[in-house]
Amino acid sequence: MSPTRRLMALDLGTARTRSLALGGRAVADRPSVIVRRTSASGGPEVVWPIRHGMVADPGACLRLVRMVLQDTCLYDSRPLERVLAGVPVAASRSDRRAVQAAVAEIAGCEVRLVEEPLAAAxxxxxxxxxxxxxxxLDVGAGIVEAVAIEGGAVVEAVALQLSATTGAGPAAYALEGVVDMTAGLLRRLPTASRPAARARGLVVTGGGAHQELLLRRLRAALRLPVSAAPQPQHATVRGLMRLCLRPALAGDLGRRAR
Structure with a gap:
């Protein structure tokens, strides 16, 4: 790696966007919101560029990425060499292309994508x-994904899109849906794999991991160890940075169909 260039991890979330530059002192964390003027009235319009963890407004997403890059340039103005950005497992090819195109246009460098639950792990x-x-279980503001990881790949995944969340995570009416979805993931595993998966327990990441009621319901329904990760809201961006430092490993990680 050239000493004149730098690396960046980017987690574009529905409610908040987090970034981390190599050598940065802390995670930059900002609301995923853009304020723009409307042509009709000239008044402000609040736009959320990311919906369910995917690009909903490409133009606004470009502005959001530009502001995030400005955050990281406050202490380091060297050109970027590589950006690793997270995407949901549920993201389609077109969703992934939209993220990659938006980040590459603003960053002007190589952009690689990593599935967010894998990065969080x-x-x-x-x-x-x-x-x-x-x-x-990765509990975001717009999408919740439960995954099974084996051998460097997400081998099973289920997702639930959320229409509303609270500051602590999914709204109360959505909790049972999250629990049922996670139980469904267990049922999808091969019978021979379930004992090992259950014994190792479930790790919860994302901002919703702070929601104690969700953790209690998961423990009661699944009857296996359930733990919230330390600083769960930063798990994905920190994982992306670790993978940014190990590009060979990042390239090997990916989803493998059964």
Whole structure:
């Protein structure tokens, strides 16, 4: 890596966008919102460029990415060499292209995508290369994804899109849906894999991991160890930075269909 260039991790979330530059002192964390003037009235219009973790307004997303890059340039103005950006497992090819195009246009460098639950697992120190299954629930503001990870890949995944969240996570009416979805993930695992997955427990990441009621309901319904990761809202962006420093590993990680 050239000493004149730098690396950046980017987690574009529905409610908040988080970024981390190599050598940065802390995660930059800002609301995923853009305020623009309307042509009709000239008044302000509040736009949320990301919906369910995916690009909903490409123009506004470009502005959001530009502001995020400005955040990281406050202490380091060197040109970027590489950006790793997170995407939901549920993102389609067109969703992924939209993220990659928006970030590449503003960053002007190589942009790689990593599925967010996989990045979150790396961010909290899980051994994602282990061939034994590991369960993770990533609770974002717009999308919740439950995944099983084996051998460096997401081998099973289920997702629930949220229409409304609170500051602490999913709204009360959505909790049972999250629990049922996670139980469904367990049922989708091969019978031979379930004992190992259950014994290793479920790790919860994302801002919703702070919601104690959700954790209690998961424990009661799944009857397995459930733990919230430390600083769960920063798990994805920290994992992306760790992978940014290990590009060969980042390139090897990916979804593998059964």
């Amino acid at each position: 790396v961010g909290v120190g899980l051994d994602v290369i282990d061939p034994r299954p590991r369960l993770l």
